[in-house]
Amino acid sequence: MKTVRRGILGLLLIAPLAAEPLPDAWTSLKPAWAAAHLKLAHELLKGGAIGFSDTQAGLARQLEGAQTDGAKEYLERRGKVKPPDKGWEEADWKGYETKRLTLYRKEAKEAAELLDKEAETWALRLDPDQAKVRKRRGEEKIPGLGWLPSETAANLRKGLVRFGDAWVKPDPAKSVSWEKAYGIPTEHFLVMSTLPRERALEIASDLEALYRIWEEILEGIGPARGEGENPKVWALQTAADLQACVAAIYPAGVETVRDPGTPGLAATNRNAFFDEQGPQRFGHSIRIGLFHEGSHLIHFDVPGSDVRSAPVWAVEGTAVLMETLETVKSPDWNAAAPPFRATARAFAAVVPEAVPALPGMDKPVFYQDNQTHYAQAFLLAHWLLYGHGGLHRADFLRYALGIGGGGEIPPCKGEALAGEIQRYLKSLKR
Numbered sequence: 001m002k003t004v005r006r007g008i009l010g011l012l013l014i015a016p017l018a019a020e021p022l023p024d025a026w027t028s029l030k031p032a033w034a035a036a037h038l039k040l041a042h043e044l045l046k047g048g049a050i051g052f053s054d055t056q057a058g059l060a061r062q063l064e065g066a067q068t069d070g071a072k073e074y075l076e077r078r079g080k081v082k083p084p085d086k087g088w089e090e091a092d093w094k095g096y097e098t099k100r101l102t103l104y105r106k107e108a109k110e111a112a113e114l115l116d117k118e119a120e121t122w123a124l125r126l127d128p129d130q131a132k133v134r135k136r137r138g139e140e141k142i143p144g145l146g147w148l149p150s151e152t153a154a155n156l157r158k159g160l161v162r163f164g165d166a167w168v169k170p171d172p173a174k175s176v177s178w179e180k181a182y183g184i185p186t187e188h189f190l191v192m193s194t195l196p197r198e199r200a201l202e203i204a205s206d207l208e209a210l211y212r213i214w215e216e217i218l219e220g221i222g223p224a225r226g227e228g229e230n231p232k233v234w235a236l237q238t239a240a241d242l243q244a245c246v247a248a249i250y251p252a253g254v255e256t257v258r259d260p261g262t263p264g265l266a267a268t269n270r271n272a273f274f275d276e277q278g279p280q281r282f283g284h285s286i287r288i289g290l291f292h293e294g295s296h297l298i299h300f301d302v303p304g305s306d307v308r309s310a311p312v313w314a315v316e317g318t319a320v321l322m323e324t325l326e327t328v329k330s331p332d333w334n335a336a337a338p339p340f341r342a343t344a345r346a347f348a349a350v351v352p353e354a355v356p357a358l359p360g361m362d363k364p365v366f367y368q369d370n371q372t373h374y375a376q377a378f379l380l381a382h383w384l385l386y387g388h389g390g391l392h393r394a395d396f397l398r399y400a401l402g403i404g405g406g407g408e409i410p411p412c413k414g415e416a417l418a419g420e421i422q423r424y425l426k427s428l429k430r
């Protein structure tokens with residue numbers, strides 16, 4: 001008797017749970033998550049890591065709104081904290097990463113149990129490798145290329161490439177010009193190439209590594225997943241073919257790519273263009289070029305971000321910051337203390353004497369010559385993200401990425417800013 005009843009109860013409990021979980025399961029989970037993020041926020045705030053604590057409080061706010069007692073209490077305490085003079089160092093990032101990932105993975109696992117679209121989005125935002133959600137979406141991970149539909153993954157594993165709508169064996173004799181380029185789809189990009197397949201795969205995996213680093217540093221702010229076509233990155237053999245490709249796809253960029261000093265180009269129509277020698281002609285590796293232009297492509301697709309009307313420093317500052325991270329080999333690396341890892345080229349530009357009063361930096365045009373503007377845009381982005389324990393980090397995300405309506409960065413005006421940045425640079429050089 002007992003056995004039979006248990007059997008029926010088991011069935012009743014298990015069957016509906018698998019097909020249709022309680023509708024309010026996600027709703028009841030949100031306050032618990034918000035509380036956990038706020039707890040971490042307060043802990044970080046005590047150590048003066050304002051940027052990190054803001055991120056955690058921001059997650060709580062997104063889960064529960066800004067009007068809760070917890071959200072108000074955080075703002076009150078944050079207002080009383082004295083920001084530290086220095087930026088973050090590697091140990092700060094590592095400590096933060098450990099705490100953050102432990103919490104994120106636990107929550108993503110909880111969310112994966114719910115068949116709820118919003119919960120699923122959160123699960124992947126907190127843990128892009130959440131296997132249960134990925135499996136349910138019919139996706140498989142291909143090393144270096146990210147999570148892809150299983151059919152695409154199977155074709156890639158067979159060594160095929162995409163040509164039009166078909167999957168074919170790569171044929172170097174056929175892929176002689178951009179019009180005959182084959183495609184390698186990745187999770188966030190489509191690489192169109194005339195290079196040998198192995199080379200195109202390296203480029204594809206550099207781009208995916210960039211995407212992970214971008215998400216890590218810019219706190220999960222990225223294009224929406226799995227919606228619409230991915231941006232295209234053209235990786236071609238010769239400069240002449242590159243010019244022909246740009247002339248056909250983005251005529252406004254022809255003059256730019258004819259200049260042998262152009263390492264690559266990202267166009268607002270979501271195409272980026274390289275020839276294999278381009279970045280070398282410019283004096284650096286193609287990986288740096290991919291990180292810079294790939295960063296623009298990601299930026300174009302961030303929902304709510306208006307790159308076309310943003311000031312150049314915000315757009316280029318973000319891209320140069322990503323450039324400085326190209327030496328990072330692991331896509332799950334815990335973000336940046338960029339000055340300590342920066343490439344020689346980027347860091348050579350970081351000299352206190354070069355920081356001006358920044359007049360005109362907020363205009364949608366280049367300030368002075370390109371090189372100076374790029375260097376200064378990098379400094380400004382860097383200072384906003386990392387200076388004073390990340391005090392202005394939220395401003396950067398709001399302004400440079402256009403999240404939450406953009407607006408002006410209050411400390412971004414006048415000579416006081418140059419002084420601030422100079423002090424920050426000195427503290428880094430110690």
Ligand SMILES: [Zn+2]
Pocket residue numbers: 292296315316319
């Ligand atoms: Zn750029």
